Amino acid sequence: MPTNNSMSTVAMAALIFLSRSTAISGGRITSIQRTAAFFNSFPTHHHPRATSSTQNKPKFVCTPSSSSPTLRSSTIQELEPTAAAAQNIIAESEQFKVNLLTLPLPELETLVKSWGFKAFNARQIHNRIFSQGVAEIDQMSELPLKLRNVLKERATIGSLHLEIEQISQDGTKKRAYKLHDGQMIESVLMPYEDGRRTACISSQAGCAMGCVFCATGQMGFARQLTAEEIYEQVARFATELKGDGERLSNIVMMGMGEPLANYRNVIAAIRRMNTELGIGARKITVSTVGVVPNIRKLMEEDLQVRLAVSLHCATDDERSALLPANRRYGGLDELMSTIREYIRFTKRRVTFEWALIEGENDSREVARTLGRLLQRHDIRSDMAHVNLIPLNPTGGFGGGPSGRSNVNQFVDVLEREFGVSATPRMRRGIDIDAGCGQLKSAVKKKEDANKMLELPGNSGLPMVGVYEDEEGSDNDAVEVQDLSHGSVVDFFINDDFINLDDEEDAEDYIDPTFEDEFEMAEVERLLALVKGTSLGPISSPPDTASSEMESAPSEPSSKIKTSTITDEDALRKAKRRRKKLLKQLKAIQKLRDMETAGKVLNEEQLEKVAKENEWTTELESVEHNLM
Numbered sequence: 001m002p003t004n005n006s007m008s009t010v011a012m013a014a015l016i017f018l019s020r021s022t023a024i025s026g027g028r029i030t031s032i033q034r035t036a037a038f039f040n041s042f043p044t045h046h047h048p049r050a051t052s053s054t055q056n057k058p059k060f061v062c063t064p065s066s067s068s069p070t071l072r073s074s075t076i077q078e079l080e081p082t083a084a085a086a087q088n089i090i091a092e093s094e095q096f097k098v099n100l101l102t103l104p105l106p107e108l109e110t111l112v113k114s115w116g117f118k119a120f121n122a123r124q125i126h127n128r129i130f131s132q133g134v135a136e137i138d139q140m141s142e143l144p145l146k147l148r149n150v151l152k153e154r155a156t157i158g159s160l161h162l163e164i165e166q167i168s169q170d171g172t173k174k175r176a177y178k179l180h181d182g183q184m185i186e187s188v189l190m191p192y193e194d195g196r197r198t199a200c201i202s203s204q205a206g207c208a209m210g211c212v213f214c215a216t217g218q219m220g221f222a223r224q225l226t227a228e229e230i231y232e233q234v235a236r237f238a239t240e241l242k243g244d245g246e247r248l249s250n251i252v253m254m255g256m257g258e259p260l261a262n263y264r265n266v267i268a269a270i271r272r273m274n275t276e277l278g279i280g281a282r283k284i285t286v287s288t289v290g291v292v293p294n295i296r297k298l299m300e301e302d303l304q305v306r307l308a309v310s311l312h313c314a315t316d317d318e319r320s321a322l323l324p325a326n327r328r329y330g331g332l333d334e335l336m337s338t339i340r341e342y343i344r345f346t347k348r349r350v351t352f353e354w355a356l357i358e359g360e361n362d363s364r365e366v367a368r369t370l371g372r373l374l375q376r377h378d379i380r381s382d383m384a385h386v387n388l389i390p391l392n393p394t395g396g397f398g399g400g401p402s403g404r405s406n407v408n409q410f411v412d413v414l415e416r417e418f419g420v421s422a423t424p425r426m427r428r429g430i431d432i433d434a435g436c437g438q439l440k441s442a443v444k445k446k447e448d449a450n451k452m453l454e455l456p457g458n459s460g461l462p463m464v465g466v467y468e469d470e471e472g473s474d475n476d477a478v479e480v481q482d483l484s485h486g487s488v489v490d491f492f493i494n495d496d497f498i499n500l501d502d503e504e505d506a507e508d509y510i511d512p513t514f515e516d517e518f519e520m521a522e523v524e525r526l527l528a529l530v531k532g533t534s535l536g537p538i539s540s541p542p543d544t545a546s547s548e549m550e551s552a553p554s555e556p557s558s559k560i561k562t563s564t565i566t567d568e569d570a571l572r573k574a575k576r577r578r579k580k581l582l583k584q585l586k587a588i589q590k591l592r593d594m595e596t597a598g599k600v601l602n603e604e605q606l607e608k609v610a611k612e613n614e615w616t617t618e619l620e621s622v623e624h625n626l627m
Contacts, residue, residue: 407424
């Protein structure tokens with residue numbers, strides 16, 4: 001039978017684990033109820049003295065004691081898991097700690113009393129964290145030493161691991177947090193000269209909406225954030241500002257993820273921001289790409305939050321190309337009709353987010369198309385506001401931010417011709433990649449690079465394998481140890497390199513693109529060498545230009561390769577980019593052939609096909625520069 005100490009640890013593990021569960025059906029299960037449910041789920045071993053009338057499953061509840069919670073059973077049966085199971089539970093208990101930053105005060109009081117302390121001690125803890133911004137348990141000097149020791153052993157102030165923090169010259173603070181399962185999310189704190197302190201919060205790890213200009217959309221969806229993970233991002237900023245004598249004034253749910261695709265957890269977190277952190281509902285903005293069913297649900301909520309719609313384009317074709325989710329939720333007509341209904345029902349103004357991309361959606365005519373879209377759907381000009389945001393560039397999207405003159409013209413058309421207010425929003429944290437998903441992408445890229453250097457079994461041995469140059473990589477030269485003919489060296493194979501035996505990887509090399517005739521000739525020579533019929537080495541590229549000039553000096557050579565790019569490094573990068581674009585366009589053609597043959601493409605394949613025009617235009621530009 002487990003010892004008292006073991007059982008106390010098990011009980012504590014149960015209480016901590018179950019206290020992390022989210023709100024269910026609008027209500028909150030207390031820690032004691034969770035613990036009882038947890039223990040009742042375990043198989044039991046019947047005590048030898050138990051009679052047939054006491055063979056029912058025991059019901060356990062937590063009761064306060066002088067130390068850890070003890071167990072009281074409604075029968076005389078005892079909980080006796082196997083030794084291995086007990087060890088596993090105890091080991092897991094060491095991994096879990098109570099998160100004081102997300103535990104509501106009533107549950108904190110219950111927990112502290114179960115440890116044998118007073119309810120007012122829980123209020124002291126809560127006050128020190130949320131009113132004074134204390135981030136360390138040792139700073140709570142007014143608490144009994146014994147309670148501080150228990151807290152250090154069994155609790156933590158926050159569960160999000162700060163992976164990296166960047167601070168911009170404009171004061172914007174960008175953070176990347178690592179979650180318990182290794183996923184990463186971002187939060188941003190933006191200070192303004194008028195005293196506002198606005199937090200931009202993530203609702204998902206990654207995003208499934210696939211917006212092509214967004215760094216998060218480019219990385220794909222990982223999982224939903226829990227209500228506690230969403231709430232903690234806000235609570236961290238709020239408590240830290242309190243410690244500096246300031247307060248968090250505004251929340252925008254515009255970080256990683258689509259908030260309305262994680263509806264239940266987002267709403268639960270917002271209610272806690274409102275009631276526990278004192279942030280007014282009208283100071284909280286929920287952004288959406290246009291998840292129509294949940295916009296309708298939001299209008300029925302008793303929360304006066306603000307709604308922002310990521311619009312960005314005023315025609316279905318253009319919007320579907322930038323935001324593939326546009327098709328999924330019925331297109332612009334369905335979205336704008338729902339927005340009209342939302343405005344009439346809630347009597348609240350809606351903000352339309354518009355990322356200005358130079359040369360794509362920033363002209364006067366595009367502004368008029370937007371104005372006519374609002375008029376066509378009978379959206380009152382005084383109930384709509386357009387938030388203009390010059391694009392934050394990302395590595396996966398070729399567009400750039402609009403210039404000031406185009407921004408001003410866009411504003412002028414909307415206000416003068418349609419009476420719709422429009423505000424250019426200042427780009428914050430541009431020097432630290434504060435746009436959605438950008439910091440995570442940078443951290444992930446660094447982690448991948450470190451992973452390559454720290455592969456298992458790499459004891460300074462050279463790596464071998466086939467791999468493709470990354471765009472922008474300058475690592476053409478590789479240092480190797482001095483070798484002589486016949487030398488024997490150890491090596492290891494890097495599994496992350498491209499496997500030519502794998503159909504998916506090999507597909508990229510079925511029809512390679514050669515940069516010039518010399519490359520093609522060298523490939524032919526190497527292939528012949530493998531077959532045992534070498535054509536002889538090619539020592540250097542043939543000087544086509546000089547030979548032709550000697551034979552026909554009066555005629556211009558058609559063989560000479562020229563380029564408008566004079567920098568050698570830029571020329572090499574342009575050639576690599578052309579090669580990748582050709583490969584992507586070939587893959588799109590295969591998808592189109594599959595679609596013609598009757599196969600239904602999945603969302604990811606449709607998103608790739610949607611980029612055909614963009615990649616074709618870019619290829620034309622690259623080839624023009626290489627001419």
